[in-house]
Amino acid sequence: MTETTEGSALAVDRPAEEWTGRTDGQAREHRRWHQVVSPYTAQAEAEAPGGVVYLGFASDEGVERNKGRRGAAAGPQALRGTLGGLALSDRDADIRAWDAGTVAVTDDRLEAGQERLGEAVRRVIDAERLPLILGGGHEIAFGTYQGVAASARRRGKKLGVLNLDAHFDLRPDPVPSSGTPFRQMLEAEEAAGTDFQYGVLGISQPSNTQILFDTAEKYGVRYLLDEDCSVADRDQVRDFVTGMIDDVDLIYLTIDLDGLPASTAPGVSAPAAYGVPLENVQLACDLVASSGKLAVCDVAELNPTFDIDGRTARTAARLVHRIATASQN
Template sequence: MSNYTLPKKENWIGKSSDQQLYLNEKVELSTITSKFPYNKQKTFALLGYSSDEGVRRNQGRVGAKLGPDAIRKQLGKMSNHLPTETKLLDFGNLECKDQELEDLQKELSNTVKLFLDNNTIPIILGGSHDLAYGHYNGLLEHIPKNKTIGIINFDAHFDLRPNTDGNNSGSPFYQIAMEHRVKGTPFKYLAMGIRKEANTKNLYEFAEANHAYYLQRKYFSMTHSEHVELRLIQFMEDVDYLYTTIDLDGFSSAYAPGVSAASPMGFAPDIALKSLKLIIESEKLLALDVVELNPTLDIDDQTAKLAASIIHYAIHKLA
């Protein structure tokens, strides 16, 4: 794989013990080309999507290619409560070579399918949100043809922009919608935390025309948690599997300053974690990614810590 770099032990820093009390002690370094000997054990595959080419094409502030390693450095410091038999594997990063974003998305798709075919849960670290196109297609290739995947996107943006000038961080769900239209299959998409000032009326019209579901930011809060739960349950009941993607720019900049499109008007971590809990408890979740961390814009690693905390919560809830 021309865009593949091996995992690095120096990304896993933190305290040491003789009991694997911290995730830097629990994690194992692996490679995509190695065999998967862990089929009978709960296994999580951490894979970095080290690219911000999609952000550049979308006229955003680059730096997200550094996100995966920044997440690892915070995750390794966190306490380990995983069962002894559970495997946490770091598979390194897929990187964008010569601005060939479409090739990178295809490589991600192939790798995600490889993980799932080997009973391994993909946790993708971003990187710009164009990774969602490759991630979703890898899931789609794995499941039976007669089954459906529901996409749950925690985000300020629909990311339903046309890819007329090439795939980019604003186009992944547009591409997915168009491919479902061609195949005559349903596009199952729920965006949580959408902000009106961050999306044009054309995007709202496209969402409506393609039967996409969404929840405005003003309702995506603990104050409206019962409404959030109802919307999630209704959506999840109508699909066979779930793919969850968490865009850090959906959070308020009070929690996530280190993103390309920061805003103080975003949502809070409490409602995101409550929603993620409900998603995991449905037992339909196939895979998860956390995207758009830009360490060059972060303050005291706050956004990296948020991303790591979300992943920490998810793997412990899934284990």
């Protein structure tokens, strides 16, 4: 079992590094993320509730098992680097934010890495802060889920998982991968007899076989096809997301960047031929983040090896920025 890394409150494999970015001054009107994020130490964990905690999940193993292209393990560091330079508005200049370091999957030990991630997520939620996990392949999802499912905040509450994604990730494969996490969740919830709702915004019909649609129907999965998520469909997207929010007590938001058009997010394992416009992905994030029900959020599939001009990292950083700030106001 991985021991708590020196200087971190959580059991991680890599300690938090100093965030960097442009510095225009030290006054609040100059603040950027790199000027407000500090290491998440035991002392920080003991402080008053509130704030956001960044946590990396460096993993390619699930993507490789799912026959995708490697490179997502470098996603957390690329996303931190881009996010660090984003400016904070006057309203958000005093946001409390920490970095807890990175859980890294090595030697094909995906399941152990997911367990470590889950325990770290549980700790952050139980400290009454918002965990924001930076991936990594979408195998991140089952680790994040384990954390929110085990948290004190979840007890007796209906959990909703909203996935912004082109894929259901409900594969029946016996070996867990980036294509299986939501089936794993549904089976775990079914076995526990707990109240649970899974919804997906942006499903690509050509990217999901009929058996996956049949599985979605079996489990009562809510979904909206990508072709029904255009800018002209903004009201329909709003209704879908608010319907999810209204029907659950607690939400885990997971963003797979391959649900965005390839022109917006080229640096992913499986670029989308169609995708959901950034405007509507951002709308979904804003609605969830401001709902008061968001327990945890993760971002998956950033693959810097295939990015173009940092386009995917910039998109992901903007979404994380909005979720972090909206959740604290």
